[in-house]
Ligand code: C2E
Ligand code: MG
């Protein structure tokens with residue numbers, strides 16, 4: 001059994017060199033065994049025919065009966081081999097079976113056949129005549145020859161088969177009494193060795209073929225596995241690339257807070273929508289939505305709540321916009337919606353109901369917050385075919401609407417376009433004016449109500465564009481919005497200080513200069529003031545800076561700090577246009593200004609409640625230690641009333657209109673005297 005074990009797959013040790021896997025080795029062994037079994041039916045038939053021929057072919061042999069017994073034994077071997085072959089055909093050949101056992105069975109079957117035939121030649125040697133012996137030697141040699149190729153898939157079986165079959169007969173013949181027996185014995189012996197070496201070569205060839213075939217198959221499997229790996233790696237890479245692309249897309253296209261599209265993405269989407277609208281010849285309405293009261297929420301409840309409000313508003317907008325791509329957060333509390341195939345009337349209706357929807361209270365952490373929204377609409381193609389311009393126009397419409405009435409909707413119109421064109425013209429002109437020093441200053445005296453002496457003169461900026469005198473009330477906001485205020489304001493300060501130092505008044509007349517909120521918040525105004533004073537030689541206590549109440553809406557801490565530093569220099573601070581802006585008495589208290597200038601609207605409405613407000617301001621100013629100036633005194637009657645009320649200082653056309661530096665001295669000498677006479 002050990003021998004059989006050894007013989008079963010000898011010759012296939014090489015498989016380990018190309019494949020370390022047990023599977024690969026078994027595959028090679030199965031291939032060899034399959035080859036052996038495929039040749040088996042032919043060899044079984046040949047063996048049966050040979051056996052029958054040996055028994056029934058030589059009728060003169062006296063051992064007939066013994067031959068029958070032998071044939072019966074051989075038949076048993078053949079039946080066993082047949083059954084084994086059928087078992088392989090039915091149960092194994094197309095399966096991935098364990099090859100060791102069937103190989104053993106096969107080898108045993110073939111050895112029994114060889115041994116049986118060999119037994120025949122030895123058993124009946126003495127009863128054979130010369131013809132039968134010669135025929136038997138030829139038959140055995142032919143069988144050995146055939147087996148050297150049909151058994152080539154099993155090295156040891158193939159090489160030993162001829163030996164088992166021929167050696168006993170050759171040996172017995174070689175030592176036989178007759179000459180012909182010796183000759184046949186010798187022939188048999190030689191043939192055995194020839195068959196041995198031919199079987200060896202055939203085995204080598206077959207073994208190599210099987211190995212190469214399997215190496216090939218193995219490589220194919222390895223290649224398939226590698227391919228699979230590559231496919232998997234690619235799939236992984238693809239999904240990673242997809243994820244990464246998604247992340248990058250989100251980072252560059254999605255607003256991280258609201259998850260709505262951001263500016264960049266929306267502009268791209270809008271470009272596409274406009275293109276579509278052009279192809280379909282349809283209208284498109286662009287809605288610019290700005291929340292009302294959002295700043296208040298941020299200031300009062302903090303930015304975390306502000307963020308939640310923006311998220312809640314975004315959710316509401318998502319529910320209203322029909323297409324997610326046509327909605328974006330433009331920035332801060334501004335949102336855009338593009339409505340495809342809508343007329344201006346339809347867009348207005350949509351906006352009105354959207355405002356109602358957005359204005360519903362928002363419940364956040366036990367708080368009920370009320371906000372509104374103002375919407376501006378611009379139409380494609382009526383107003384513009386360009387996405388950026390369309391947004392600007394909708395913004396303009398929204399802004400115009402906010403100026404007149406918040407939480408309502410406005411469609412862009414020609415008046416707005418004119419205003420826009422004028423704004424663009426002024427913007428351009430302002431840049432020119434700055435570089436070419438086209439500005440000049442006028443001064444309006446502010447008089448003491450007791451003796452009508454000039455307390456100070458307010459410097460007011462003047463600008464003429466193409467012969468038209470543009471009001472500072474118009475161009476200053478444009479300068480502020482376009483980042484020109486810092487440069488412009490610094491020029492005013494330097495120029496006013498310089499001119500004031502050359503005034504031909506007595507020393508007591510101070511200079512008052514208007515300062516924009518932006519100068520106080522975003523620029524180093526202290527340094528500018530210092531250098532203006534140094535260059536002009538004007539005393540710090542002779543300089544007033546007028547700040548408007550809108551200052552309170554800005555970065556108050558910084559404003560207060562700047563004001564305190566300026567006051568430490570000796571500069572005085574006035575709160576301008578008091579009563580019109582974001583007045584807050586507590587802030588007025590914190591600011592500790594020197595002068596409060598009451599807005600001229602209260603003088604104009606002196607008999608309709610204005611007087612009461614001026615009196616109240618007087619009272620507060622007195623308590624807080626401020627001096628009070630009332631602006632916009634246009635008539636003698638107004639002047640008399642205000643003087644009787646005990647207002648500290650008065651300013652207005654009744655006393656003097658703003659004038660050039662050169663006119664100040666003569667006005668001071670002549671006109672003031674006349675007014676005094678009138679009043680006395
Ligand atoms: P403001 O500081 O309140 O200046 C007073 C404005 O009222 C001046 O208008 C002045 O001409 C006008 N006014 C004076 N008395 C009367 C009167 O009796 N009746 C009427 N109806 N108006 C009177 P102006 O010069 O057009 O300036 C408008 C605003 O522009 C100023 O208001 C000020 O806020 C701003 N402004 C002017 N110059 C500058 C500047 O150099 N810098 C800054 N930041 N703002 C300036
Ligand atoms: Mg002023």
Ligand code: MG
Pocket residue numbers: 576577597599631
């Ligand atoms: Mg004023």
